[in-house]
Amino acid sequence: MKLQNKFQYIAKPAKVFMAAFIILIAVSILQGICIGIVWTYTHTNRPRAGEKPEAELSQEEKRKERITRSTKEFLPDGTIHLISRLEHISGRINQEQIYDANDNLLWEGPSDKRPYEYLSWAKQFRRYRNGFTEEQMKDTRMITIHFSRNVRVPVQSDNKTKQIWRYHPGAKYFTGYNASGDKIGYGGSTGFADSKSKVKPFDEFRLFTAWCPKDSFSPILLWQTQRRIYQINFEKQNIETIFESTDTDIEKISLHAWRDLKPGEKEYIDHNKYRPLIHCQTEDGKNHLIFRESKQQLNLSVPHPSFTATKQDTYVRSFGSDSFMPKDIKLYNKWLEERRGKPRNLWTELYKADNQGNLDLLNRYDWTAPPLSGSMATGRDPRPAVKRYLSQFSPPLYDVIMRLLGRKILTSVYAYENRGDFFYGLLQMILEIRPYSGVINRIFSALMMVYVFWHGWPRRTSWAKFIFWLVFAGLFNIAGLLTYLALNHTAVIKCPACGKRRGLAQVDCVRCRGQLPAPERGKLDLIISA
Incomplete structure (x- = not known):
């Protein structure tokens, strides 16, 4: 077998792969642009609840705010101190105030001259x-x-x-x-x-x-x-x-x-x-x-x-709350709505651990944080609907890929250590625009297959190739159809033998097996006689 014939078995699949990959990226970019436009418009124009003119805080509210923002540090004997950093004042850099658990001011000055040595942590x-x-x-x-x-x-x-x-x-x-x-x-x-x-x-x-x-x-x-x-x-x-x-x-x-x-x-x-x-x-x-x-x-x-x-003891510090923010970003708005206007109870604890892992509580400090003041958009959010409808043009193959990879891969897609990785970035894009087995997506894929059948029937050169493109269009939706048209569209003429439509990709007609008319010797112009 000649080298040229060997390369054709690689060139044809490579041509299909590159055309499909480029069109998939183009479709994804268009989907992302549409979603981004809608996000920008709704983010700037939707009314927001909880937006109130800023009022002067009372002394008690200022005290709670300071306690919430202060750093809680422990001395080796279990004593807790609250360290509050002062706002920047000209000529006074890194100024801080240290309070005890009863909110009594113990010391004020530059942080590098702090008179206490607190426990440092891993x-x-x-x-x-x-x-x-x-x-x-x-x-x-x-x-x-x-x-x-x-x-x-x-x-x-x-x-x-x-x-x-x-x-x-x-x-x-x-x-x-x-x-x-x-x-x-x-x-x-x-x-x-x-x-x-x-x-x-x-x-x-x-x-x-x-x-x-x-x-x-x-x-x-x-x-x-x-x-x-x-x-x-x-x-x-x-x-x-x-x-x-x-x-x-x-x-x-x-x-x-x-x-x-x-x-x-x-x-x-x-x-x-x-x-x-x-x-x-x-x-x-x-x-x-x-x-x-x-x-x-x-x-x-x-x-x-x-x-x-330390040289003598092992210490454990724990932080607690009556309501932690959920890790799932989809649940954050619901959590924020439920917690708005309600104070949060927070606490920190210091334990001493012995050689067997038993814990002895040394100290605990509780405080109440002010209610969450963040505003939240009201009214109907069109972004999920726009994203859902645009994702119906995505390939159904995306759903198949995510099922094969399993649920464990989902936790790795957004992990910090995988940030910037091409493979996980590709999976993240698939997750954002996958159709989630939508009925509309299935209907669109079926319509793509019908169009490929109608377009490819008079142009077919082999049954294997014809069936391949039908399946390809069904798996890749509109990207599959565009790839098919990019690689297979040819002109169609009326067969002189049977009168039906036929393509020019092969010599004989796929219906009657009639041959294309060949020019007579010496008469290369079939339109105007020599």
């Missing part, structure tokens, strides 16, 4: 400036401005780079090179190995952060995957499994005094006062505390917690 991993996220790792595999970047960890001695360890996102392991560029080994989930066949890859990457110990210029990595947390020291050729979740994936982790930072560095925490701690929260809602020095782990069930560990 911070979520992704908020670390020196962290590297899953989103950034995906960018290294895409054709973007960061396409040529990769994760490389140097091993240095006397300000000279002795080794470079490079991470391969596809293979999920590290490859080491010496100063001459020769391979020296591999690093994976079970440790370091001298050959590729012996190394075992990590599971799916999530996050990592790095720091240099006080006595070294070579960084140490804290590496989080889907279900495990590793600490990697390339200089000492050591990979330690810090935590492993056997039942469910890790949702987030927080660090406190774990990184061995030098005094003066941002986020430095005095190790003479605090023990290194990792708080790992899994998707089943369980909280796991990992202590580096004692190799101890605690499992605690506390709503909305924060953790810290």
